[in-house]
Structures are given as structure tokens and as C-alpha cells.
Amino acid sequence: MAKISKAQLEKLQKKYKTDDAIGKLFGITRQxxxxxxxxxxxxxxxxxxxxxxxxxxxxxxxxxxxxALAKKYDLSISQTYRIINESKGGPAKKPAKKTAKKAVKKVAKKAEKPAKKAAKKAVKKAVKKVAKKKGK
Known part of the structure; x- marks a missing residue:
């Protein structure tokens, strides 16, 4: 790694702003x-x-x-619109989707199925018993 002092790095940061620019100056990575x-x-x-x-x-x-602005400033279109939207004071990110409710409903449905099956079995069994008694 390059031998850069703290004071030197602070000066370079004020002048070049980005880690990438400083790295290129010394032949090292931005990381x-x-x-x-x-x-x-x-x-x-x-x-x-x-x-x-x-x-x-x-x-x-x-x-x-x-x-056009994205091409001019070499940014992605989404990054360009993020900059524009943040300037309007709107939310920087969209609210999270409401997928949790769907997941909970699915789990609840799956939990209901065995209970329904058990109830149906009990009804069938009772019907068979009644049918046997009538047949005797």
C-alpha cells in the first residue's frame, strides 16, 4: 500500500474529492x-x-x-432521476412492498388445510356409521 500520511490524505481529498481520483494519482485502487x-x-x-x-x-x-442528462453526465437513468426526485423533497426510496401480508395469508391457508381435512374425515366417518346402522 502507498505511504500516505494523514495530513497528505486530507489535502488530497480536498483537492481531488474522490477516493478513485486519489488512487489513480498513486497507482492504487479506490478501495x-x-x-x-x-x-x-x-x-x-x-x-x-x-x-x-x-x-x-x-x-x-x-x-x-x-x-439525455444521464448520457451527458455518464450516470444511469435511475441515478439521474434519483437526484432529481431528491431535490424536490420527495422520498428518496419507494416504500417497501406489502409482501409480508401475502406471506402471512399463505401460511394461514396452509394451516387451515389440515384442519379442514380432519373435519371432512370425521364427517365421512360419521356418515358411514349412520349408513351401517340403517343397513342392519
Whole structure:
């Protein structure tokens, strides 16, 4: 791993912002830079894409499509729309689907089946008994 001091890493982070850019400078991976940051207790840069995000929002509000913006800024379409939606103050993520209720219903149905079978067997048995008594 590269010999980078804590002070050096802090300066590089202010200048280059991303772990990837710092890694390319030293010929190491972004993961190695991340490990150094965590070792030294340096927090990641929170606003590294602030200018880009503001430009995306401004262009989108001016009428540029999300797909065109994704191509221009080399982002996925979903990431582009996530940036746009977060700027509107809406939820960043969709609420989770209500699959738990379905699972509970399935389990309840499966639990009912053996009980229904047992009840049907008891009824059939009683009917046979009655039929035998009438036949005698």
C-alpha cells in the first residue's frame, strides 16, 4: 500500500474529492484509499457531486430529459432521476412492498388445510356409521 500520511490524505481529498481520483494519482485502487481513510478516521467528502447535481436539476427544470442528462453526465437513468426526485423533497426510496401480508395469508391457508381435512374425515366417518346402522 502507498505511504500516505494523514495530513497528505486530507489535502488530497480536498483537492481531488474522490477516493478513485486519489488512487489513480498513486497507482492504487479506490478501495485502498478508502482503507487508509478509515484507518486515519477521515470522513468521506459529502458534497463531492454537489455542483454536478445542481447542474442536472437546473437542466431538467429547463426541459432537458432525464435520459439525455444521464448520457451527458455518464450516470444511469435511475441515478439521474434519483437526484432529481431528491431535490424536490420527495422520498428518496419507494416504500417497501406489502409482501409480508401475502406471506402471512399463505401460511394461514396452509394451516387451515389440515384442519379442514380432519373435519371432512370425521364427517365421512360419521356418515358411514349412520349408513351401517340403517343397513342392519
Amino acid at each position: 485502498a484509499v478508502h482503507q487508509l481513510r478509515t484507518k486515519f478516521g477521515i470522513a468521506p467528502v459529502a458534497d463531492k457531486h454537489k455542483e454536478r447535481d445542481e447542474a442536472i436539476i437546473k437542466a431538467y427544470n429547463a426541459g432537458v430529459s432525464g435520459t
